[in-house]
Amino acid sequence: MSNSKEELAIETVGLVKHFGENRAVDGVDLSVKKGTIYGVLGPNGAGKTTTIRMLTTLLKADAGKAKVLGFDVSKDADQVRQRISLTGQFASLDEDLSGMENMVMIGRLLGFTRKEAKQRGQELLTAFDLQDAAKRQVKNYSGGMRRRLDIAASIIVSPEILFLDEPTTGLDPRSRNQVWDIIRLLVDAGTTVLLTTQYLDEADQLADRIAVIDHGKVIAEGTSSELKASVGSGKLHVRVLDPEARDDAAQILKGALEVDVQLGSDPLVITAQVSDHKHVARALTDLASANITITDFSLGQPSLDEVFLTLTGKPVEDQVKEAEGNV
Ligand SMILES: Nc1ncnc2c1ncn2[C@@H]1O[C@H](COP(=O)(O)OP(=O)(O)O)[C@@H](O)[C@H]1O
Numbered sequence: 077m078s079n080s081k082e083e084l085a086i087e088t089v090g091l092v093k094h095f096g097e098n099r100a101v102d103g104v105d106l107s108v109k110k111g112t113i114y115g116v117l118g119p120n121g122a123g124k125t126t127t128i129r130m131l132t133t134l135l136k137a138d139a140g141k142a143k144v145l146g147f148d149v150s151k152d153a154d155q156v157r158q159r160i161s162l163t164g165q166f167a168s169l170d171e172d173l174s175g176m177e178n179m180v181m182i183g184r185l186l187g188f189t190r191k192e193a194k195q196r197g198q199e200l201l202t203a204f205d206l207q208d209a210a211k212r213q214v215k216n217y218s219g220g221m222r223r224r225l226d227i228a229a230s231i232i233v234s235p236e237i238l239f240l241d242e243p244t245t246g247l248d249p250r251s252r253n254q255v256w257d258i259i260r261l262l263v264d265a266g267t268t269v270l271l272t273t274q275y276l277d278e279a280d281q282l283a284d285r286i287a288v289i290d291h292g293k294v295i296a297e298g299t300s301s302e303l304k305a306s307v308g309s310g311k312l313h314v315r316v317l318d319p320e321a322r323d324d325a326a327q328i329l330k331g332a333l334e335v336d337v338q339l340g341s342d343p344l345v346i347t348a349q350v351s352d353h354k355h356v357a358r359a360l361t362d363l364a365s366a367n368i369t370i371t372d373f374s375l376g377q378p379s380l381d382e383v384f385l386t387l388t389g390k391p392v393e394d395q396v397k398e399a400e401g402n403v
């Protein structure tokens with residue numbers, strides 16, 4: 077094995093799983109470097125959970141290969157299981173027990189003494205801001221608290237790899253942010269995280285690299301910036317001081333940016349989809365040389381929604397509805 081291979085926490089080649097005629101995972105290649113956050117982004121029904129279930133040895137692949145920390149998920153399943161942790165839609169928390177009782181129970185299952193399990197439970201409940209709810213039954217927790225407890229329970233022993241299946245689906249913005257902070261802390265401490273998400277901004281915020289998955293296939297892969305670059309660099313807004321100067325300004329921008337520009341209903345505003353940031357500086361210089369005064373200027377990043385639309389030709393919302401319709 078080469079050095080670069082040893083740096084990979086997860087590697088899959090041509091991974092396939094079908095359920096009858098449905099090719100849920102249809103030849104997925106992934107390379108996840110150790111110590112990074114990898115985002116698998118796709119709508120409902122794209123094949124995210126099925127991929128995670130194969131990587132965590134819960135489901136056997138029909139074809140292809142998958143290695144986790146260098147171990148083959150089918151041949152060395154035990155080795156893989158010892159090194160990973162999975163949290164997701166089917167958590168093993170006991171609803172009737174309190175947060176602390178759950179932590180102690182899982183700690184005991186992992187071989188901790190009662191005292192050690194309690195101590196670790198205390199540490200994690202405090203770290204995840206659940207100390208006040210430690211004695212409350214989990215069935216009375218909010219969605220956000222539950223999700224945090226779920227992650228806490230899965231890192232009682234620090235895993236080398238943590239699989240998070242849609243860790244923030246259904247959470248309010250504040251709980252989402254808390255979960256994001258937890259994930260960042262874990263990665264700072266050396267854990268590799270593979271997370272699935274339907275949220276474009278979540279992948280954008282957290283992931284070092286992103287695989288966009290649709291109908292069981294990876295349709296794009298790269299950093300968030302690379303994916304964004306595939307739909308252009310963003311939208312330029314320019315506001316001129318004098319409405320009479322707008323037409324001239326539009327001509328100058330068109331020439332400098334080498335793209336079409338749009339004149340909005342606001343008589344002072346011009347917008348353009350920029351293909352290359354380098355052109356923007358020239359556009360501004362050209363406007364200044366023509367003595368056109370600008371009162372406002374902004375260059376926005378394209379959203380990952382736009383990326384998805386460009387890649388699939390459909391907005392994300394439609395894909396979700398379509399997938400739900402198939403169930
Ligand atoms: N156990 C199963 N039996 C039959 N079909 C399944 C099963 N699990 C998932 N599927 C189907 O496989 C496809 C991918 O599902 P899944 O991996 O759960 O997608 P995601 O997690 O991205 O929403 C869907 O069409 C789903 O209906």
Ligand SMILES: [Mg+2]
Binds near residue numbers: 124125126241242
């Ligand atoms: Mg899923």
